[in-house]
Amino acid sequence: MSIVGGFDIHRKQITFDYLEVETGQVWCGQIAPADRAQLAGWLERFAGRGDVEFAVEGCTGWRYVAEELTRAGVVAHLAEPADTAALRGPKRHAKTDRADARHLRQVLADRRVPECWIPPGQVLECRALLGLYRDLRVEHTAWVQRIHAVLFHQGVAPVGDLRTVQGRDALRVAAATHLSAAGQVQIATALDLLATLDEHLDAVHRRLVHAARHLAGARVLTERLYGVGPVTALALTCWLGGAGRFSSARKAVRFAGLDVTVYSTGGKRGPGHLSRQGPAVLRWCLYEAGKAHARRTATDHGYYAQVKDRLDGKRAALSEARKIVRHACHILTELGDDALTITN
Secondary structure: OOEEEEEEEOOOOEEEEEEEOOOOEEEEEEEOOOOHHHHHHHHHHHOOOOOEEEEEEOOOOHHHHHHHHHHOOOEEEEEOHHHHHHHOOOOOOOOOHHHHHHHHHHHHHOOOOOEEOOOOHHHHHHHHHHHHHHHHHHHHHHHHHHHHHHHHHOOOOOOOOOOOHHHHHHHHHHHHHHOOHHHHHHHHHHHHHHHHHHHHHHHHHHHHHHHHHOEHHHHHHHHHOOOOOHHHHHHHHHHHOOOOOOOOHHHHHHHOOOOEOOOOOOOOOOOOOEOOOOOHHHHHHHHHHHHHHHOOOOOOHHHHHHHHHHOOHHHHHHHHHHHHHHHHHHHHHHHHHHHHOEOO
């Protein structure tokens, strides 16, 4: 007797709906609180069975649910949220958690689940570190901008490079000499936080470089693609690696959110903008890698300069980023699952 079901995940509870195919009996309810231990206890009812499948949308919280399903011997299906919602058709009534769980169960029973790839554990760990690194970088940039804003607001000329010890010492002297008491507190607080962020950035960066050196796909991309360092190569491998991920390089560009939108009468976005869908971390890394072609020694500097002269430097970097995605997709397709192999 086989069982198919669906989970609708929320922070406080998980709504379930599953069907015993042969008897036609449907079971539904909630698992609360929504944590790993509670879910593991609930899944004990399927112990020893090999014919149980559950679908869950790829939203926040799917990781521990998929891990517990696999640990319990249940086949986990990760559904793409937007495509799953499209299968529901036109909205005719209010959507509920139970309706969502039932919808996932029905599309799984009909074998219409828009499947997403479930990465191995080491890839999920690297993705989490990459997200943390980008968050720290964004926060670091924000505090530097706050410092410049305080200086400008009180009419103080910009100081040296704040990434150096000399630049920060010059900032302290300028703050003590020209800023008001509140301005001095602002600068002192910002410098303390920048020091803390630098410490965490260095620690996370070391972990990312270590992971990139031991991941086969990241090592190959670092060696073969100009401008792609260990962090960008790790991001490309973690989001694009694996056998059969993309049938074409164009789909990889779309996944990264670097494709340009077109005019649509039913859309809200005008033509000529990036879709910005997919992982923001990957897009951020690719843009930084694309800017590396501004160097005269870059392998594709001629194309970069041509686009920059015709449009601007930002679009030139984005064009190079798309090229990097396409080349990386071809390389990772050749490697297949070997790209995710941990090496010594």
